[in-house]
Amino acid sequence: MVRVDLEIEQIRRSQLHWRESPGRMTQISLPPNSPENPLTFTTANVPDANYIMQEQMIVDDGAENASQEGHKYPLGIEDKIQSEHWERRHKRLKILLDAEKVEISDEGPQQGSDPHFMKVALYLAAKKGDIDGLIDALDTPVSLIHNQITPLRNTVLHVAASFGNEDLVRFLAYHFRSLLSKRNHRGDTALHLAAIAGHLGVVDVLVRFQMDQLNKDSLLDVDVEKNNDTLIGKFEETVVVNNDGNTPLHEALKNNHEKVAEYLIKENIEYAYYINKQGKSAFYMAIEASKLNCVKAILSTRRPYTDQHILDEEITKGRSLVHATITTKNIVLLQEIAKTKPGLLHVKNEHGQTPLHWAASLNFLEGVEFLLVNFKMDMFEKDAYGFYPIHGASKNGHVGILDELLQHFPDAIEFVNDDGQNILHVAAMYGKDSVVRYILNTPELDLPLNEKDKDGNTALHLATINWHPKVVSSLTWDNRSDLGLVNIDGLTALDVAEENMEAMTSYRQRLTWMALKSAGTERAKLKNKPGLEKLKSATYETYNMDFSKDRVNTLLLVSTLIATVTFAAGFTMPGGYSNSEPDQGMATLLNKLTFQVFVICDTIAMYCAIMVAVTLIWAQLGDLTLVLNALKVGIPLLGISLTMMLLAFMAGVYLVVSKLVWLADVVMILGIISLACLLSLFIPLNLPYTSTLTILRYISYYPFCMLMLASGSYYDPVEHDSF
Incomplete structure (x- = not known):
């Protein structure tokens, strides 16, 4: 200024x-x-x-x-x-x-x-x-x-x-x-x-x-309480706006001209409080852009009608200035507004959220600490959706905020929303594995893992309903989780998964189902329950017949090509054949180790490809069970065939260029890298993820995480808005 x-x-x-x-x-x-x-x-x-x-x-x-x-x-x-x-x-x-x-x-x-x-x-x-x-x-x-x-x-x-x-x-x-x-x-x-x-x-x-041309002083002669309509009319007379409802101050802030904005604020404070067609005042925009000098200038210039315009929900359309400040995560701005206009700290936004709700939802740790320490902000107030601030932090996966709130209000761990859900339910429902792990790994919280909400759903049910395989995996690995609990519909988590899986299921759904199966989750023992017939065949219904046929035909084509290439390679040996007795017709490099590796790998690749082709022919008979079984056998064999073909090629090329050391080394390095990539991509597709054996669960854990990463299920989903 x-x-x-x-x-x-x-x-x-x-x-x-x-x-x-x-x-x-x-x-x-x-x-x-x-x-x-x-x-x-x-x-x-x-x-x-x-x-x-x-x-x-x-x-x-x-x-x-x-x-x-x-x-x-x-x-x-x-x-x-x-x-x-x-x-x-x-x-x-x-x-x-x-x-x-x-x-x-x-x-x-x-x-x-x-x-x-x-x-x-x-x-x-x-x-x-x-x-x-x-x-x-x-x-x-x-x-x-x-x-x-x-x-x-x-x-x-x-x-x-x-x-x-x-x-x-x-x-x-x-x-x-x-x-x-x-x-x-x-x-x-x-x-x-x-x-x-x-x-x-x-x-x-x-x-x-x-x-x-404006008699601004007349505004000061109006009684705020008795002449409200006159006051508003005089206020608006001093403001010139364009088709978007923007004053010159709006435009200066939009275009980042801070000096011009400060000047306009000083000369005509009315500009700062006028609401444009987007429902934003220039004051609100200055806060959004973190223009501290402009905000200070506005706060330091008082008019008898300004507080009314700041607090009037009908005028501001629920756009609270404090909430806008919290959105910027600028603690200096928040402190300035709190010092000058502390009454704004009790204003709610259009979602009925207090500043503490909003700060907790946006992971504004400094703001949460400031509100709790300096203003003893109330933790016991719900928003329009029945959420407490601690639920907002849980929903958005903010572990640091949860820890801060629980330090000030340890009993907040017992808070439930209007649906009877605690913070574990909310975290599981929105796929926030970081919060779930925080609760599981913090015994002093003493939060029951098997607590049910109003619909009888546990956290495991909610994670399954919303297809969050990582949360399901975390909950099923904890021995305190009761996998056999049923909701008010009499369904276990596995029942819920299988009942909601579609014919063309996504891989996220399959991963959720696999996590439940590997943990040994049982189906409910119910009779004459709607949907029970569907439960018995849910794993098969996930494969649409037309999709399976296309998949079988593609794999059959690949196996045929592999068999053709490896068959031809078996009769075009690297180094050629001997034309002199007594080794006429024999491979000239027969005694080389790399040649022997080439022959063995090429032979395995061809035989496996032929077996895959024959297996997939069975799948052409049209029975869905045969298709599934053929794929279970054929896909691993196809993986072996591809791996052996890669090794055969690497050995053959290395053999014929071995006299040029650097080139042979390059061939070997590239071959090893390709082999590692092939195995890392193919092995996760063929492990027994649904096995309940403990040793196999441990072996398949990291490949399972890799599948979640590939399907976009590994990281916590990002919530762009609080609601």
């Missing part, structure tokens, strides 16, 4: 301020080293004119006669412009004005004066800030300057303001006041464009002229 104040002070130095009273124009102050006969500006002798012409300032008797009929405007500032230049330009303009025949009103062009595209010379002069060039380009009548617009309906003042031509903006604003209120196709005034471009000097000039 200090830097901005200094800049504005420099801009305002050597300025003249005028106030118009009936019958005279009185000079308020003169700049340092002002001439003896400073310039004054009076309205021209043109009825209803909106422009100013220059005359020499005379003694008081003459000044008393300076006021004329028509529009009278209090004059703004004159910033470091040489008097002789202004006098020359005003004389030139006066010549044009004397010939003016058309009356001009504040609304701009009169009827019959249709807007048309701006002359090129006029546009270039406005763009360059060339006042003389602009006067040269003016048409007669001069009033038609209001009709000169660009394709985007920008006036000459819009153009000058957007390019930061401060002197030209001042000149135009003096002579053609109605241009100040003209809007382009977006509803932007010249002040909007100056704020968008970040031209502080231009913004200052335009604000001076606009503020002269």
